Amino acid sequence: MGELVDFFIRSRNFILFVLLEVFCFYFIINTSNYWSVTYFNTSNRYAAQVLAWSNAANEYARLRQVNADLAMENQRLNTQLTQLLQSKPASPREYLADSAFADRFKYTVAKVIDNTTQFANNYITIDKGTDDGIRPGMGVISPTGIVGKVKVCNRHFSVVTSILHSGFLVSSALTKADEIGTARWDGVDPSLIKLNDISLTKTVHKGDSVVTSxxxxxxxxxxxVGYVRTMGIQPNRVFHDITLNLATNFGSLAFVYVVENRLQAEQEQLEKQVETEK
Structure with a gap:
């Protein structure tokens, strides 16, 4: 307390000067309309600027939560859309998919922790693992398209084999031509992928969409999967040489959806049984 008193005594002249300046400023503003208006306009302008900065900072801080909320909403919409499409497939009117088939796909939102695009074989790490029901072999998609397939898991994390992997093949359908081929990355550009095995008898146009079959x-x-970028003819072959613009932007990948096919094991077991009996 004594030190505080000593400080005021030592600084009394300066403190008196500041108080007089404040009083002068106050009297000038209150006795002059011009300076009063100028003061309030200036203070309002700076206050508005500070408020704008504060709002911008708050909005930026909330982006993570907003993105997470949007990811959850996309998960719900993906589930509903898949159920609708699977319950009304493009097939004869007499065919009706049972409820188990229509409801076989389940989606789980995951956040991307690590992601490479510069190698011949690229992988993605996500923040969901076996505790969240994730297991190897599950498909992974983004809000805009295909991403890859789960390779390994532990309790809290999973590593995904990216579609940007030399050994990753995806059965893909050229929608307008109604033809099925195989999408495979050539290891060059992370925004492009090749579509193979499309017969030259099929008509292909730039911009045609390609989806999982x-x-x-x-x-x-x-x-x-992507959109047709260029078309050509493979040398000494009867297939188109097609390059696609990938639908997923791997450079800005933030959230993904892990897809569980509840009937996958049952389907693969039956197919394997048939193969062994051949």
């Missing part, structure tokens, strides 16, 4: 048990059919 019905002929796989990992991904729901109709998940976007």
């Amino acid at each position: 019905e002929r796989n048990s990992t991904f729901p059919p109709g998940i976007l």
